[in-house]
Amino acid sequence: METLPNCDRWSELPMDLLRCVFERLSFVDFHRAKMVCSTWYLCSKQTLGPRYGSPLLIMSQEEGSYRLYNPEEDRVYEAKSNYRFLGSSGKWFLIVDSRSDLYILNVFSSERIRLPPLETVKSSLYKLERLGGDKGLFIEREATFSKGLCLATKDLRAVLWVDEKKRDYVVVWGFEACPYLRFWKKGDVRYREISTHGDVRYQSLNNMVLKGYSLYVQTEWSSIRHLVLSGRDIFEDVWTIYWPQMRTDVLFGTGVYKVSSYSNKMAVTTSGELLMVKTKAYESTSERHRMFHLYKRLDNKFIEVDSLGDEALFLDLGITVPADHTLGIEPNSIYFSCDEHFVHKRVSCIDICVYNLATKTIKRFPSLSNLKLKDAQWFLPS
Structure with missing residues (x-):
């Protein structure tokens, strides 16, 4: 059997072998691997790799380290960094x-x-x-x-x-x-x-x-x-x-619930319309719930709307994008992570979820429940 090249000559690996490796990589590993050298980058362009553009999470932990989470793979990637993340595009x-x-x-x-x-x-x-x-x-x-x-x-x-x-x-x-x-x-x-x-x-x-x-x-x-x-x-x-x-105590259901956290965020749709989004977490002795209300700018006022149509709102980014089932981007949904980002004066309410406006149901991610997170943000790699 022919021996493989030395580790300092990875660029000389046979293209067929490289393609076999690339086809088996996860999303994050695929994009890390294609940056090794120009040959590997060229091979990545010729390989049917993981789907590109699915929503990802970057998460900050108490000790200052960061992790990436891919919901489609339900996998957490370690990332060693001393940086503080301020925003993304x-x-x-x-x-x-x-x-x-x-x-x-x-x-x-x-x-x-x-x-x-x-x-x-x-x-x-x-x-x-x-x-x-x-x-x-x-x-x-x-x-x-x-x-x-x-x-x-x-x-x-x-x-x-x-x-x-x-x-x-x-x-x-x-x-x-x-x-x-x-x-x-x-x-x-x-x-x-x-x-x-x-x-x-x-x-x-x-x-x-x-x-x-x-x-x-x-x-x-x-x-x-x-x-x-x-x-x-x-x-x-x-x-x-x-x-x-916005008010901090509101009527919800048949009684008054205590608002444990709330936020007031802006967003811009794909067509350039301005949205205001109110989100509140309610708590009673027996349950905890989160609700979202959307308001769209019409001339010099805001009117409440109940649907995003065939778009999804990424509240961390302040934008909507077209829904895409192949990428796991759900229509008429709000991707949410926490009330405020990187606020050191008080504890942010971390609540990583996807809220469906039509059914008013929330999807959360149980595999993240044991992580001690300081902050989390959704982002779109494409």
Whole structure:
């Protein structure tokens, strides 16, 4: 029998043998293997591999490690990382490392794109200064004042959009305690500031959606701003609309249930319509339930709707996508993971599930029940 090449010559393996190996790999292993070398990548293109584009979960554990979960395989993959994941677009994730530097990371190939330092902000009003070493602390000062606001990268919130074909990138970030947003596009050498128009301050940087160059952000007084970031030097305000605050105790069924957790999220449909989604977890002495309510923007108001049609809503991403049974994307369903992501001030309610709007039933994943999770996010690798 002919002996196999040495381990440093994996690229010389016979193509027929490689194809046999690739056909037996799981989804994640398949995409890891095709990054070994150019020969393996070419072989992956000639192989009928696992279905591409099925929903996946990235999960953060208490000790700081991460895992990937594929619901179709019902398999958890270990991932050693010191990164903190801020947002995702396809297989690309926006991450911050232990030095408080931002990167865009391909979660399968480990390809990284380094972004400018956080303090590289183009602004005539505010200055962001890094406070030494790996402390993850910054001071933001107004131009005319010596005192400033102390900020930490654990309070950093961000969204990401990647155009895979054009290799174009857009990033929007801000600190939880600071009402100012910054954005970056491919080719920029520094971040640009989004004006707050005087009295308009941002309520929570957890409630942002970025789809292409369109940014949707909720403000402190419950208005929603739609901005377009495609200009080279400026951004454009498209519209602002009011969204009322939600109650924390509501009637449910035949009695009053205590709301144990609730959230208020935005999403954008495939056709570009804005959705607001209220989700509440109810508890009584005998049961726990979760409900979702959808509201669609119509002119300058919101109307409640009861269906997504032949689309699925990924609430973590803030987008809807066409349903696809071959990829396990269920129609008229909401993919949900937790109320708020990476919130260190309180414990987030982790509840990984798929909610069917037509039947009002919830599908959960028992194999994840024993994992001590700090956070989880759905993402779509395609």
